[in-house]
Amino acid sequence: MDNLELFKILTKKIKEKDIISPKEMEIIDNNCEYLGISRILLMENAGKCVAEEVNKFKVELGEVPIFIFCGTGNNGGDGFAAARHLGNCSVILLGKEENIKTYEARENFKILKNLAEFGDISIKNVTHQNEILEILNEIENLDKAIIVDAMLGTGIRGELREPYKTVVEKLNEIKKKNDNIKIISVDVETGDLNADKVITFHKRKTINKENAIVKPIGIPKEAEYIVGWGDLKALSKRDPNSHKGENGKVLVIGGSKEFFGAPILTALAALKIADLVAVASVKDVVKKITNPELITYKLKGDYIGEKCIDKLIEISKKFDCIVLGNGLGVNEETKAFVNGFLERIGNKKVVIDADAIKVIEYEGFEFRENFIFTPHRREFEYMGINLDNLPSSTIVLKGRYDVIFNKNNVKINKTGNSGMTVGGTGDILCGIIGGLYAKNEAFLSACCGCFINGYAGDLLLKEKGYYYTPIDIIEKIPHVLKLFG
Ligand SMILES: NC(=O)C1=CN([C@@H]2O[C@H](COP(=O)(O)OP(=O)(O)OC[C@H]3O[C@@H](n4cnc5c(N)ncnc54)[C@H](O)[C@@H]3O)[C@@H](O)[C@H]2O)[C@H](O)CC1
Numbered sequence: 021m022d023n024l025e026l027f028k029i030l031t032k033k034i035k036e037k038d039i040i041s042p043k044e045m046e047i048i049d050n051n052c053e054y055l056g057i058s059r060i061l062l063m064e065n066a067g068k069c070v071a072e073e074v075n076k077f078k079v080e081l082g083e084v085p086i087f088i089f090c091g092t093g094n095n096g097g098d099g100f101a102a103a104r105h106l107g108n109c110s111v112i113l114l115g116k117e118e119n120i121k122t123y124e125a126r127e128n129f130k131i132l133k134n135l136a137e138f139g140d141i142s143i144k145n146v147t148h149q150n151e152i153l154e155i156l157n158e159i160e161n162l163d164k165a166i167i168v169d170a171m172l173g174t175g176i177r178g179e180l181r182e183p184y185k186t187v188v189e190k191l192n193e194i195k196k197k198n199d200n201i202k203i204i205s206v207d208v209e210t211g212d213l214n215a216d217k218v219i220t221f222h223k224r225k226t227i228n229k230e231n232a233i234v235k236p237i238g239i240p241k242e243a244e245y246i247v248g249w250g251d252l253k254a255l256s257k258r259d260p261n262s263h264k265g266e267n268g269k270v271l272v273i274g275g276s277k278e279f280f281g282a283p284i285l286t287a288l289a290a291l292k293i294a295d296l297v298a299v300a301s302v303k304d305v306v307k308k309i310t311n312p313e314l315i316t317y318k319l320k321g322d323y324i325g326e327k328c329i330d331k332l333i334e335i336s337k338k339f340d341c342i343v344l345g346n347g348l349g350v351n352e353e354t355k356a357f358v359n360g361f362l363e364r365i366g367n368k369k370v371v372i373d374a375d376a377i378k379v380i381e382y383e384g385f386e387f388r389e390n391f392i393f394t395p396h397r398r399e400f401e402y403m404g405i406n407l408d409n410l411p412s413s414t415i416v417l418k419g420r421y422d423v424i425f426n427k428n429n430v431k432i433n434k435t436g437n438s439g440m441t442v443g444g445t446g447d448i449l450c451g452i453i454g455g456l457y458a459k460n461e462a463f464l465s466a467c468c469g470c471f472i473n474g475y476a477g478d479l480l481l482k483e484k485g486y487y488y489t490p491i492d493i494i495e496k497i498p499h500v501l502k503l504f505g
C-alpha cells in the first residue's frame with residue numbers, strides 16, 4: 021500500500037469534523053487560495069446564500085425594507101455581495117471605506133458604488149453614533165423589515181467594540197418589541213445579537229449556536245486534507261518583544277561514534293526556527309560540533325545507553341521539545357536507552373526519528389499524543405501501526421507524498437521532489453518539526469514541517485536542478501517561512 025492509498029484509507033477511517041473552530045476555518049480558507057480557489061469566488065457564493073435566505077423571509081413578510089449592516093472585514097464583504105444579489109436594499113457600512121480590509125471586500129464594495137448611483141441599492145457610510153442611531157430609529161418605526169448582520173464573523177476577537185456594540189444592543193431591543201423585524205446573521209452572530217437565522221458557511225463553527233444553517237460555498241473537501249500555506253499562517257507568531265529562549269528551546273539527542281552528521285543536521289535545521297538548540301551526544305560527536313550557536317552536552321561512551329537516562333531526563337526539563345534518534349545507532353545499548361527514556365519522559369514533546377523508531381519495543385508501547393514519529397516506509401511497517409486503532413501520537417509517513425495523521429486528523433503534503441532522496445533530508449525534517457513543535461501543537465507542527473522541508477527542496481530544484489545538498493535545504497528554511505509566515 022503506497023502513501024496515497026494509505027491516505028485514502030485514513031480519510032475514510034477518521035471521521036470528518038462537522039464542527040470546526042474559526043482557526044481551522046481560517047486554515048481552510050487560506051488553503052483554498054493555495055489550491056487556486058479565490059476568496060472572491062467564495063465571497064460570491066456566500067453572498068448568494070445570504071440573499072436566498074433573505075428572499076425566504078420576503079415570501080413571509082412581502083416586499084419590506086432590507087438593511088444590511090456591514091463591517092470592514094470579509095463578513096462585511098459577504099454583505100456587499102448579498103446586497104448585489106438582492107437589489108433594493110440599504111447597505112450600512114459601519115466604518116470608513118478606506119478601512120475595508122481585503123481586496124475581495126473592496127471589489128464588492130466598488131461594484132455596489134457603481135450601481136448605487138442609478139439603482140435601488142443605497143449605501144450609507146456611518147461612523148458617528150448619531151448617524152447610526154438615526155438609522156436604528158428609522159428601523160424601530162417600521163412595521164416590518166429584514167436586517168442582515170454582516171458586521172463580524174469568524175474574525176471577531178474579544179469583547180464587542182463600538183460601533184457594533186450599540187447596533188447589537190439596539191437591534192435586540194427593536195426585535196424584542198416587534199417580531200416582524202427579522203434578523204439574519206452572516207456566518208456568525210455578531211456578539212449576542214438575537215438573530216432569527218444564522219447562515220454559516222462550509223461547516224458549523226464552534227462559536228455558532230445550535231440553530232445555525234450550514235451552506236456550502238464551493239469549498240472542496242480536499243481543502244481540509246491538503247497541507248498548504250494556510251497551515252503555515254496558523255503557526256504561532258514570534259512576539260517582537262520576546263527574549264532569547266522564548267521562541268523555542270530544542271534538545272537533539274542523537275549521534276554515536278559511528279554517526280555524527282545526523283544530529284548536527286537536525287540541530288542546524290531546528291536552529292532556523294527555535295532560538296535555542298542543543299545537542300546531547302557522545303564525545304566523538306560533540307568534538308565535531310564547531311558551530312558556536314549550538315549548545316552541547318557531552319555523554320560518556322561510544323553510544324547513548326541506559327546509563328545516560330537520568331542525566332538526559334534532567335537536561336530535558338530545560339527544553340520545550342526533544343528530537344530523539346538521529347544517528348543513535350541500533351544496538352542493545354541504544355535500545356535500552358530509547359525505551360527507558362520514552363517511558364520516563366512523561367508528557368514532554370518528543371519527535372522520534374530514525375534509529376529511535378527502529379529500537380522501540382512496540383508490544384504494549386503507549387503512543388502518547390505528545391510524541392511525533394517521522395518514519396520512512398520501512399520504519400513505518402516496522403512500527404506496525406494498527407489502522408483500526410489509530411494512535412494519539414502524530415505519525416509522519418514520509419514519501420513522494422507525506423501522510424500526516426493521528427487518531428483525529430489526516431493530511432497529505434505534496435511539496436518536495438526526488439532531489440530530496442539525498443541522505444540527511446529526514447534529519448532536517450525532524451529538526452524543522454522539532455523547532456515548530458517547541459511552540460505549536462503536534463499535528464500542525466508535523467504538517468508544516470513537511471510543507472517547509474519539501475517547499476525548500478522545490479525552490480532548490482528550480483535553482484540548482486536535483487544536485488542540491490541537505491545544507492542547501494537548511495539554508496532555504498528561513499526563505500520559505502518568510503514567504504508564508
Ligand atoms: N470561511 C469561508 O470560507 C469564507 C468566509 N468569509 C467571510 O469572512 C469572514 C471572516 O472575515 P474576517 O475579515 O477574517 O473577519 P471579520 O469580518 O469577522 O472581522 C473583521 C474585523 O472586525 C474587527 N473586529 C474583530 N473583533 C472585533 C470586536 N470584538 N469588536 C469590534 N471589531 C472587531 C477587526 O478589525 C477585524 O479585522 C467569515 O466570517 C465569513 O463571513 C468569506 O467572505 C467567504 C468565505
Ligand SMILES: [K+]
Nearest residue numbers: 169172206208
Ligand atoms: K455576522
